[in-house]
Amino acid sequence: MSSSPASPPSPKSALIVGSGVFGLSTALALSTRPSFATTTITVLDRLPFPAHDASSVDSSRIIRADYADPAYAGLASKAQSIWRQTEPSQLGGEGRYSESGLVLVADTGNGGEHYVRESYSNVVALNKRNGVADNSVTELPSKEAIAKTVGTGGGSGDWGYINRCSGWADAEAGMKWLRAQVDATKRVTFKTAEVISLLYSPSGDKVTGVRLKNNTILEADFTILATGAWTPSLIDLRGRSQATGQVIGYIPLTDAEQEKLGSMPMLLNMSTGMFIIPPRNNVLKVARHGYGYTNPVAISNPSSSPGKQEEKEIIVSLPATTHNHPDLTLPPEAQSAMKHALQSMLPTLPARPFSATKICWYTDTPTADFIITYHPNYNKSLFLATGGSGHGYKFLPVIGDCIADCIESRCPPEFREKWRWRENVVDNVVTEDGSRGGRRGMVLWDEMARTHVPSTSSKI
Secondary structure (H helix, E strand, O other), X not given: OOOOOOOOOOOOEEEEEOOOHHHHHHHHHHHOOHHHOOOEEEEEEOOOOOOOOOOOOOOOEEEOOOXXXXXXXXXXXXXXXXXXXXXXXXXXXXOOXXXXXXXXXXXXXXXXXXXXXXXHHHHHHHHHHHOOOHHHEEEEOOHHHHHHHHOOOOOOOOEEEEEOOOEEEOHHHHHHHHHHHHHHHOOEEEEEOOEEEEEEXXXXXXXXXXXXXXXXXXXXXXXXEOOHHHHHHOOOOOOOOEEEEEEEEEEEOOHHHHHHHOOOOEEEEOOOOEEEEEEEOOEEEEEEOEOOEEOEEEEEOOOOXXXXXXXXXXXXXXXXXXXXXXXXXXXXXXXXXXXXHHHHXXXXXXXXXXXXXXXXXXXXXXOOOOEEXXXXXXXXXXXXXXXXXXXXXXXXXXHHHHHHHHHOOOOOHHXXXXXXXXXXXXXXXXXXXXXXXXXXXEEHHHHHHOOOOOOOOOOO
């Protein structure tokens, strides 16, 4: 096991690049810690808050302790206890959190089954430890049991369970609540500007701030990159992390359909990645938590600092969103997969066009573990808080303190190995923790150009 570096002296200035879940929660944690009481804290983002194309801003995110990994299950359970605080001023208040239950399923014999079975064991143990009623988690051993529990006339998967203690959050509302908590400290300055590169000391062994798109510079003693799927444009993460695009569609509902479906549980198939979340305000969300699309782009090597010999140009996957591609839609295979999922999960719902679609960009790592650590090459002047791998949002109320602990060299013991800088890299970053479904190896613009939709071997 690698040892944590000694905590550096409290910096005079700290720059947090990125105002998503990791960045904003870190700003809150640092602003309330005595060790940073004299540090000026700045949060910088490329778009005004909340950035419309960020993965942390959406209609909904699943809030679950349903993990095959006990460490993440435990941390998520801790986060859930805060999500469940529903006074108007608290995180879960004013509709920011709804506990609808989660039906987590898999297709027997396909990927995802081991994850679901391990998750079942973990949440049963968690509930027993937390004194939760035994009937809060119920095994669903057949298609018929799954369909009966979902209550929509359809279903997905061959085996699974329902955890009635899981729920979902209004993602954008949660981020606005978090921003209000940060503003209330009166310790954090927010700036809007696009970062094009890090700044380095003449020797190249320290990061001294960032260069902005307008060619001005913003200096800082300590820089934290919490830039999600955009991180590979600022530091070389090849073999450690890769941006992947995930698909979302929104379906308009009538008042009667909203009334009928509003109290349904969430349904997530870990073999296909397809899931639906209970509708709100006459809009139903269907999406895929899958291997996703890559968007390979040739860029100048962002880690080419003074005195270092590296490749001058590298190819990395970077987000393509409606911010830089205003007419971006979903590839044909995604639209087909989501329509097929809806027919299976909600067979009585008449077919209709999507009212909106979105590609949400994950920051994937090979094991789905976060990257929360000092970069080893820059003498404790650069810290990474990234690698959310599509499951970071639920930790909104607790991850900032975890990141601050890591900055102070007090990483939670169960995450020391998981969140560290990996010296051994992989040839191609594909998240293989058992939670991903769909096809591997899809490239966004190749899929956009297809007229024929490839068949899938995964069932719904």
